[in-house]
Structures are given as C-alpha cells and as structure tokens.
Amino acid sequence: MDEKIRGRRRSVRIERRRRRRTLAFLVVLLLCAVGLFLWLRSSDVFAVKRITATGAERVSTGQIAEVTSGVVGDSLLSLSTGAIEEALLALPYVQSVSVHRCFPNTLEIELVEYEPVARVGGEGGEIWLVSDSGRVLEGTDATQFPDLPLLVPDSSFFVSAGAQVPAAVAETLPLAVLLQVEEIRAQLPVLARIAVSAAGSAVVVLEGGGELRLGDPAGLEQKLEVAVDIVQQCLAEGRQIEYIDASVADRVAVKAK
Known part of the structure; x- marks a missing residue:
C-alpha cells in the first residue's frame, strides 16, 4: 500500500479519536454544569437574604415586605421574578416594576x-386620589391635596384602591391635568x-357658582382655551x-352680569 495512503488513514483515525475525546469532554463538562446548577438551585448559597427597592415614595416598605416575604430564603436561581413583578403591580400606586437578581443574596x-x-368623589361622600390613567390610588379627605381638582x-359609584374609575370620569381626567397648568390656573378664579x-x-x-360648560371629552383643550379667554374678558369688564x-x-x- 502506498505510504501516502497509509499516512492519510492514520491521520484520519487520529483525528476521529481526538474528536471523540473532545465530544466526551464536552458532554462531561455539560453534565457537571447541569449538576452544579441543580445543586446551587437547591442549596442556600444564593438564598435571598436582602431585598432593596428604589423609586418607592408612596409604596411603603411594609407593602413591599408583605409581597416579597415568601421568597426570603429561596434561591435566586429558582425564584420567579415575573411572579414577584405581577404581585407588586397589584399594589395601587405601582405603575411599572422590574425585579433583578443581584448575586449572591440580594433581590x-x-x-x-x-x-x-x-380627586374623585365616590359613594357615600368618599374622596379618592386617581392617576391620569383612571387608576384609583388611595382614599383621602377633603382637607388633603387641595391643589388637585x-x-x-352626578351618579355615585363604588370605588376601591387599585380599581379603575368609570369611563365617563376617566375621559375627563385630561381636563383635570390641564387645569393644573400654571398658565391656565393663573387666568381662572378659584375652582370649586x-x-x-x-x-x-x-x-x-x-x-x-360660575360655570364653564365644556361638554363631552372631545376637543377639551380647545374648548377650555376659548372659555378661559372669555373669562379674562369678563373679569376685565x-x-x-x-x-x-x-x-x-x-x-x-x-351669560354674565
């Protein structure tokens, strides 16, 4: 047999053995990695011992602790950040939330x-704070937050923190926001x-007792601008x-006199 052919076959056999050894090594390495992950997941090496929160001004530490108490001691590798985020989003003041693992022991x-x-008047004379999306945030009383419209x-409805106000009220909220713009507020008498x-x-x-009748929510900003201009004319006269x-x-x- 030609020496070149024998040499080529020998090289092929060596290369095949090298590939098999490499493959076997990678399989063992993968199995070790999986085993290590499973061990770390079930051990307390990465157990949650500390929970930090940023951006919380109205959400209390007690509320956060209540939501997250069930994960203290759990491994960072096994807990579901999505489930924690969903639970936090149920708190009335939470608009968005991100939960991150910070190894070795912090959430x-x-x-x-x-x-x-x-502020929105509810059933039985209750007063509630609401966001611009119509989400009910918390109850308050008539003496608090006087700068909020x-x-x-005209019809009472049941309200609870975390719920949405009726559509008719929600569609009027942009008007409440407009009435807090300093330029507009300065041109109007005190709002009741x-x-x-x-x-x-x-x-x-x-x-x-004067009224600015603005009608349905369509074109509220334009209608308010027109009304404010007329208010200024009447006051000047x-x-x-x-x-x-x-x-x-x-x-x-x-109608003015």
Whole structure:
C-alpha cells in the first residue's frame, strides 16, 4: 500500500479519536454544569437574604415586605421574578416594576409609581386620589391635596384602591391635568369642582357658582382655551360669570352680569 495512503488513514483515525475525546469532554463538562446548577438551585448559597427597592415614595416598605416575604430564603436561581413583578403591580400606586437578581443574596426592585392628578368623589361622600390613567390610588379627605381638582360625578359609584374609575370620569381626567397648568390656573378664579355627567359631559364650577360648560371629552383643550379667554374678558369688564357654554367651541354662549 502506498505510504501516502497509509499516512492519510492514520491521520484520519487520529483525528476521529481526538474528536471523540473532545465530544466526551464536552458532554462531561455539560453534565457537571447541569449538576452544579441543580445543586446551587437547591442549596442556600444564593438564598435571598436582602431585598432593596428604589423609586418607592408612596409604596411603603411594609407593602413591599408583605409581597416579597415568601421568597426570603429561596434561591435566586429558582425564584420567579415575573411572579414577584405581577404581585407588586397589584399594589395601587405601582405603575411599572422590574425585579433583578443581584448575586449572591440580594433581590433588587425598581418601581415607577403613579402620580395623583385629581380627586374623585365616590359613594357615600368618599374622596379618592386617581392617576391620569383612571387608576384609583388611595382614599383621602377633603382637607388633603387641595391643589388637585375635585371631580364629582352626578351618579355615585363604588370605588376601591387599585380599581379603575368609570369611563365617563376617566375621559375627563385630561381636563383635570390641564387645569393644573400654571398658565391656565393663573387666568381662572378659584375652582370649586368639576361636575361630570354619566355621559361624560364636564362642567367646571368656579368658586362663587360660575360655570364653564365644556361638554363631552372631545376637543377639551380647545374648548377650555376659548372659555378661559372669555373669562379674562369678563373679569376685565368687571362682569360676574353665570356660565360660559363652550361645549361647541365655535358656538359659545355666555351669560354674565
């Protein structure tokens, strides 16, 4: 047999043995890695001993501790961060949350909270803080948060923290946000409340009884701008406003004396 052919075959056999050894080594390495992972997962090497939270101003440490108490002592490798995030999102003030494993023993929680933009009158005279999305955040009383507009629906409804306000109220919340803009606030008398009908029609009631009737939620910003301009005219002329009906922005009715 030609020496070159024998040499080539010998090289092939050596290469095959080398590949088999490499493959066997990789399989053993993989099995060791899986075994190590399973051992670490069931051991207390990476057990949760410390939980930190950032971004929590209105969410209390007690609320966070209650949600996460079940994972203290669990391995960071075995716990579900998704389940913890879901539980935290059920807290009324939590808008978004991220939970991160920080080895060897820490669970890090990053919160983004809702901001209250208005107060809403509920059943039995209760007053609730709500976010711009309509989420009910917590109960309050008439003396707190006086700078937030008070929305008063014409029909009572049951409210609880974490729930959503009725659609008619939620659609009026952009008006509450607009009325907190300093440029607009400075041009209006003191606000008493925002009356909201079951159909979502909004009336801004001024202190003293004057009304800005803005109608349905469509085009609220434009209708408010028109009403504010007329308020300024009436104030400059020394007239007291009974009502400004700007529910149709290009057909405004005014009664003032």
